[in-house]
Amino acid sequence: MVNQVLKTHPPLEKAWLFFNWASELKGFKHDQFTYTTILDIFGEARRISSMRYVFQQMQEKGIKIDVVTYTSLLHWLSNDGDVDGAIKIWKDMKANHCNPTVVSFTAYMKVLFDHNREKEAAKVYKEMLQSGCSPNCCTYTVLMEHLASSGKYKEVIEIFNKMQEAGVQPDKATCNILIQKCCKTSETWAMTRILRYMRENSLVLRYPVYLEALETLKIAGESDVLLRQVNPHFSIKGGNKDEKEEFNENTTTDINSVIDGGLILDFLRRRNFVAVDCLLAGIVNKNTLLDPRVMSTIIEVNSALCRPSAALLVFEYSVKMGIRIEKTAYLALLGVFIRTNSFPKVVDIVDEMVRAGISLGTYLGALLIYKLGCARKPDSSAKIFDLLPDDQKNTVTYTALISTYFFSGKVDEGLKMFATMKSKGIRAALGTFNVILAGLEKRGRVSEVEQFRKEKKNLQADGYTQDIDEMICNRLFAADVVS
Template identity: 55%
Template sequence: MLTRMMLVVDPGKYEEALEIFSKMQEAGVKPDKAACNILVEKCCKAGETWPIIQILQYMKENHLVLRYPIFLLALETFKAAGERDALLRQVHPHISVECIDNERVVEYKGNDFEDPSSLDRGLVWVLLKKQNLQAVDSLLTELMDKTIKLDSELMSAIVHVNCGHCRVDGALLTFKYSVKTGIKLERTAYLALIGCLIRSNTFTDIVEIVVEMTSTGHSLGVYLASLLIYRLGCARRPTCAAKIFDSLPDDQKCVATYTALVGVYFAAGTADKGLKIYKTMRKKGIYPSLGTYCVLVAGLEKLSRVSNAETYRKEKKSLWKDAYFRESIPMEEKICDLLFARDVVS
C-alpha cells in the first residue's frame, strides 16, 4: 500500500495518495518518517500545499519531523503559495527559520553562454547572483525593448528572488517581460508572485496573472483557488474574486470554490449576492459541506440575517449527523472543510 501511495503521486493524483495515506492509518499501519518525507517532497515539487498540511498534522500528532532539505522545500512552497507556515514551524521547533532566511542562495543551472545571444542571460544571472536587483530591473527593461527572449528557469528565479525581498515592482516587471516575450514561467513562480501581491495588498494584477498562468497550462488547483478567492474577499475585492472564480475550469467550480465565493460576498456586506451564489451551486447539483454551512451561518449572523442563519444552522446539524453514515467524503468537501470548518484561514 505504501508503494502504491508513492507511485500515484507522480502523475499528480494527490487525492488518491491521501486516500491511501488515510487507509493505511485506518488499517493500523502508520506511515513512518520516510514515507512522510517522500510524500511531502513530491507535493512540494508540484506546488501543492493542501496535502502537505494534512501530512504535517499527522506528523505533529505522531512526533515525526521532516529531513532538513525537505523542510526547506516545504518552507519555500508555503511562501510561494502565500500561506502561513505556522504548522510547519510547530512540527519543527528545533529549526530557526530566521537563520535559514539569511543562508538562502539562488541556484541557476543555465550555462549555455557560448552562444552570443546568451550573453545577456549570463549578465542577468551574474547580477541576480550578486543580489543587485535594481540592476536586474534596468537590464530587463532594456532587453524587453529589444524583445530578447530569456529562458523560463532564469525568469522564474528572478521572480522568486524579487518576491523573497518583497520587491513587488521587480517581480511584476519580470512577469510582464515573460508575457511580452512569450515565456512560460514555472508554476511556483506564478504562485510566488500571487502570494507576494496578496501580502503587499496589491490586487490589481492578480487576475491577469491567474489568467496567464492558466493559459500556460498551469492550474491553481481547488485548494489554492479557494484560498485565493477567500483572501480577495477578506481584502474587500469581490470583483477580482468573481473573475478568478469565472476563470476556473468547470471541474474546479466545486463546493470549495463556491463556498469561498459565498464568503466573499458576505465579507462585502451583500448577503443576497452570497445566497444567490449558494443557490446557483445547489441548482448545479453541488451539495454543501460542513464548511459551507459554517460560512453561511457566520456570514448571515454577522449581517443580522438571524432567521436565515437559523435555517442553515439546522441543516448543518442534520448534515453533521448524516456524516457518520457516509462511507467516503469527496476530496472537494474535505478541502472545503479544511478551509472553512476550522480556523485554518485567518
C-alpha cells in the same frame, strides 16, 4: 490526511510520535498507506531494525501488505547492503500472490544489478515483459545505467533510441544519470548524442553534472558549445572564435540573450540589483528573448526579496514576448502581490496562468478567492472563480466565493451563489453552513439563521460522510469566518 502529514518528511522522532498519537485518535485506524509511509521514513534513516518492527506490526495486526509495501522493504534492505534480505522479500511477495508492478520489477532489477547479479536481473526483466508490464522511463534508466557501468555505451545509445520509438521519452533525471556516467569514462561521443536529445527537448543538467561534463570535454580537447547550448542558464564564459561561430550557427537562442541571461543570474547571486535592473531595461528595449528558466528565476528571486516592480516587469515582458515562465514563478508573483495588497494584479496573473495551461488547483484557488474576499474584493474573487475549470468549481471554491460575498456585505449574492451551487448538484459541507450562519448572524437575519441551522443539523443527522473536497472545506471553514 495523516498519511499526507507523514509524507511531509518531519524529523524521524516527531514522525514516530505523530504516528503513535494518531493511532490513539477515536475512530481512526492506521492502514497500509500510513504504515508504508512510516516504514519508508525508518528505511530512509537506515533504522532497519525499526523498519522491520513496523513491518512485524503490520503482519501481527492483519494490516494489508500490498506491492508498495514489499517494494519499499526490498529497496531499503538493499540500500543497507542486505541483498539476501531484499531477495527474500521479493520471494515472499510472490508467495503471497501479490503481483509485481512495473515499479516493483524495476526496483528489484536495480537491486540485482547493483549487487552484480546480472543474469538474475535479465530473468526478472523477461518475466516483467511476459507478465504484460511495459517498461517505463525508470526501467530503461536502470538498464542503461547498468550497461554504462559495464562500459557498453553502444548498447546504452541503442536502448536510448529504442525507448523513444516505444513512446517512452527519457526525462531529465535519466539524462543527468547517463551524462554523469559518460563523464566517468570519458565517453564523449555518447555524451554528445544525449546532449543533442536534451537540446531538442529543452532538458537541462544539474549544475554539478554540468561542471563534470565541462571538465570532461576540456580534458578531451573537445568543444563545449553543445553543452552550453543545452544549459544557457549557466553563465557563459568566452570561448575561441570558432566555437562562438559554431554556437551562433546551431543554437536557436541568440548569443547575446544567453550572455545577458548569464550576467543577470550572476548579478542576482551577488545581489547587485541595480545592475540587474539596468540589464533588464536594456533587454526590454531591445526585445531580447531570454530563456524561460532565466525569466522564472528573476521573477522568483525578486518576489522573494519583495521587489514587486522588477518581478512585474519581467512577467509583463514574458507575456508580451510569449515566453512561458514556470509555475513556481507564477506562484511567487501571486505571493508578493497578495502580500502587498495589489489584488488586481493577482487576477491578471491567474488569467495568464490559465492561458498557459497551468492549473491553480482546488486548494490554492479557494485560498485566493477567500483572501480576496477578506480584502473586500468580491468582483476579483468572482473573476478567479470564473477562471477555474469546471472540475475545480466544487464545494471548497463555491464556499470560498460565498464567504467573499458575506465579507463584503452582499448577503443576497452569497445566498444566490449557494442556490446555484445546490442547483448544480454540488453538496454543501459543514464548512459551507458555518460561513452562511456566521454571515447571516452578523447581519441580524434571524429567521434565515434558524432555517440554515436546521439544514446543518439535518446534514449531521443523516450520517454525514465527507469526500476530499468537503474535508478540505471543513478544514478551511471550521468556525465562524465572517468578520
